[in-house]
């Protein structure tokens with residue numbers, strides 16, 4: 277044999293070995309028959325899937341060793357077939373078959389089989405993952421859902437009604453909203469109502485109190501961070517609140533307290549509609565409605581150069597101002613009645629005339645929040661159905677008794693009424709008898725006759 281031809285045989289043999297090994301390492305089962313239907317080759321995975329050993333099958337007609345085999349059909353009709361289901365004991369698999377052509381003639385056929393057990397396993401895994409995801413979505417959804425709608429905003433004052441109308445329009449405007457008002461006037465209540473009214477209501481509402489988060493943490497809270505961006509960073513990094521509220525609303529409360537350095541970053545995010553995590557290179561597009569609130573005069577902060585003017589105008593897309601409760605006195609009794617309804621007491625609670633007068637004339641520096649706390653306090657202080665001035669917190673009661681109760685009386689009347697009240701209280705504690713009255717007169721440093729005289733006036 278010539279040297280060249282021997283070399284050729286050597287390469288051919290090596291090539292065949294190499295090809296067999298390659299086919300053997302494929303993750304699908306492979307069976308090859310020749311044009312006579314005789315099995316020429318099966319790979320290891322074929323044996324793994326079907327349990328059929330090569331020596332039981334190779335060199336034999338496939339039809340004899342594998343009853344019902346459909347691969348021989350490919351020799352006859354030259355057709356490819358796919359996804360044929362087979363079951364071998366516990367093992368399920370699918371087969372694809374195809375004829376093998378050489379120079380336009382069928383010289384054999386090949387079948388490729390894939391175990392369904394792995395597919396089943398993956399399907400189960402997928403199902404489990406989907407269920408976990410749904411549970412998580414549910415939890416996150418509940419965490420970030422709003423509690424209030426516009427129907428929870430109580431008030432007949434015309435100013436408040438106008439504010440509500442403006443806020444309803446703002447809910448559909450897709451503009452940044454700045455809510456200003458004293459503490460406890462209902463800024464978060466309005467922010468929630470706007471979110472639940474508008475098209476973003478199915479997405480998260482995320483409130484952030486800019487004054488409550490330390491300045492050094494606020495940036496990574498808002499924008500997130502990449503893994504390893506600082507020593508105490510969590511594995512996998514952190515999703516920022518902007519990203520978390522995507523398609524929803526981010527409510528930045530106490531915006532006046534946003535550190536100056538962060539103001540520039542916030543402005544950039546609002547202008548570009550993109551956020552970049554701390555320590556990250558990539559930017560992510562976000563679509564978030566930003567509602568900000570403050571009880572400070574943001575305009576004044578701008579004048580004092582403590583708040584960026586450009587950011588102020590950016591945030592102030594729709595300015596909403598909520599008036600303090602002392603400027604809408606007629607809402608006070610409405611709010612009280614609503615609260616009593618909510619308290620769900622079976623007794624008919626009654627605020628005495630004197631109490632109502634005190635409540636409606638008090639200034640309410642803590643606004644509706646203070647009013648609500650006061651009503652809760654009074655409800656827990658009374659033992660009857662009547663709420664009297666003494667059931668109110670001391671600060672309100674005193675305020676009322678001095679500036680309001682007597683506000684329509686002359687000094688003479690005030691002195692007379694006060695004297696009579698003091699005498700009444702003293703007699704009450706000494707006893708409503710002649711001896712009691714004598715003792716009361718003695719305690720007050722007046723004669724019994726003067727006591728009778730003053731009581732009779």
Ligand SMILES: Nc1ncnc2c1ncn2[C@@H]1O[C@H](COP(=O)(O)OP(=O)(O)OP(=O)(O)O)[C@@H](O)[C@H]1O
Nearest residue numbers: 428429430431459460461462463464465571644645
């Ligand atoms: N008009 C209103 N009708 C019904 N409830 C109200 C109204 N205004 C305020 N409240 C209630 O008063 C409480 C305080 O409101 P909220 O927290 O929204 O005030 P805020 O202005 O955001 O306060 P802060 O500036 O201190 O954050 C809440 O319980 C809220 O539901």
